[in-house]
Amino acid sequence: MKIQNLQLYSYHLKLKQPLSLKGSLLDHREGLILKVTCEHGQSIQTDIAPLLNFHTESISSILKIFPQIKKALTKSFWSLKLLLNSENLLSQNLSYKKYPSLYFAIEFALLCHLMPKLDHFQDIKINALLSGADSELELKAPLIRDYESVKLKAGPRNAYELLSLIEKIQPHLRPQQKLRIDFNRSWKLTELLEFCKYFPIELCEYLEEPLENPLELLHFSSHCAHPIAFDESLLDTSLEFLLTIPTKRAFIIKPTLIGSLQKVNYLYSKARLHNLQFILTSAFESGIGHLMVAQLAHYLAIEDPIGLDTYQWLENDVLTKPLEFNKGKLDLKEQHILNPYINWKALTSCYENA
Numbered sequence: 001m002k003i004q005n006l007q008l009y010s011y012h013l014k015l016k017q018p019l020s021l022k023g024s025l026l027d028h029r030e031g032l033i034l035k036v037t038c039e040h041g042q043s044i045q046t047d048i049a050p051l052l053n054f055h056t057e058s059i060s061s062i063l064k065i066f067p068q069i070k071k072a073l074t075k076s077f078w079s080l081k082l083l084l085n086s087e088n089l090l091s092q093n094l095s096y097k098k099y100p101s102l103y104f105a106i107e108f109a110l111l112c113h114l115m116p117k118l119d120h121f122q123d124i125k126i127n128a129l130l131s132g133a134d135s136e137l138e139l140k141a142p143l144i145r146d147y148e149s150v151k152l153k154a155g156p157r158n159a160y161e162l163l164s165l166i167e168k169i170q171p172h173l174r175p176q177q178k179l180r181i182d183f184n185r186s187w188k189l190t191e192l193l194e195f196c197k198y199f200p201i202e203l204c205e206y207l208e209e210p211l212e213n214p215l216e217l218l219h220f221s222s223h224c225a226h227p228i229a230f231d232e233s234l235l236d237t238s239l240e241f242l243l244t245i246p247t248k249r250a251f252i253i254k255p256t257l258i259g260s261l262q263k264v265n266y267l268y269s270k271a272r273l274h275n276l277q278f279i280l281t282s283a284f285e286s287g288i289g290h291l292m293v294a295q296l297a298h299y300l301a302i303e304d305p306i307g308l309d310t311y312q313w314l315e316n317d318v319l320t321k322p323l324e325f326n327k328g329k330l331d332l333k334e335q336h337i338l339n340p341y342i343n344w345k346a347l348t349s350c351y352e353n354a
Contacts, residue, residue, distance in 0.1 A: 281307025
């Protein structure tokens with residue numbers, strides 16, 4: 001397969017309500033849609049949406065480097081073998097650590113061009129997302145029964161407040177449902193240990209990044225049996241150390257933060273080797289970004305519910321037809337990354353002569 005052209009388009013999407021991330025409030029999401037066209041005229045669109053305080057890159061830094069990357073990749077030939085080669089043309093011209101969302105967008109577009117085309121797409125299971133004030137979550141709680149898994153954001157709550165909220169949510173859980181609680185590294189070890197004394201382990205699918213200091217996870221795990229999931233730690237903590245933690249349960253994978261398909265594949269192989277859940281999740285991208293994560297789950301045959309319920313935060317989208325979620329699943333029968341309904345009028349070309 002030969003790359004014929006690469007083009008960038010920008011978007012600006014409103015959020016239904018402000019999103020609090022690491023002390024910053026976002027009321028919109030901005031990003032770029034990358035269009036990669038092959039020599040036969042077929043195009044794949046992918047999303048580039050650096051998230052404030054999470055990504056090492058920015059929209060402006062991507063726009064600055066893109067012409068150089070486009071020049072290097074245009075007319076280049078690709079195969080699956082080349083794509084998975086750590087010294088391919090893309091890796092020679094771009095660092096996935098410095099530009100993870102741009103790198104992943106290019107790689108994933110190439111992967112979609114190269115993979116055999118499928119005649120049918122299975123629905124993708126997603127987890128419910130409970131985030132916000134207690135009053136909001138109490139209204140959402142009756143809707144979680146259709147989902148296989150439920151993710152609860154701890155937010156600024158202390159142990160007592162979180163236990164009180166869980167007590168209100170519990171009556172709405174089916175017997176087999178458990179909670180994935182995301183702490184975003186906000187708690188101290190003593191508070192977490194106290195919380196787990198009263199949080200029934202049978203209700204716990206896993207505790208995601210509970211501690212301010214991830215190096216204390218080993219100490220926690222030696223005193224408490226509640227399962228642990230790693231997210232940020234996969235980026236800044238030794239994987240060798242994480243794999244020594246007895247109660248490890250899951251890897252939480254944001255592909256646009258990991259950056260490289262090779263790194264994603266490496267973590268996937270480690271997860272399978274250690275019998276860990278491999279949970280793909282979005283980083284508040286557009287509908288195109290959510291479809292990318294869903295397609296990757298399809299390629300990897302992921303059976304665990306993945307994190308796509310962040311789509312509910314978008315007031316508007318780059319897709320003319322919103323993604324359809326039904327009974328805890330994303331419907332891919334009509335719309336998927338190989339056939340998205342894009343609203344090109346909502347996009348602005350970044351380079352008029354591109």
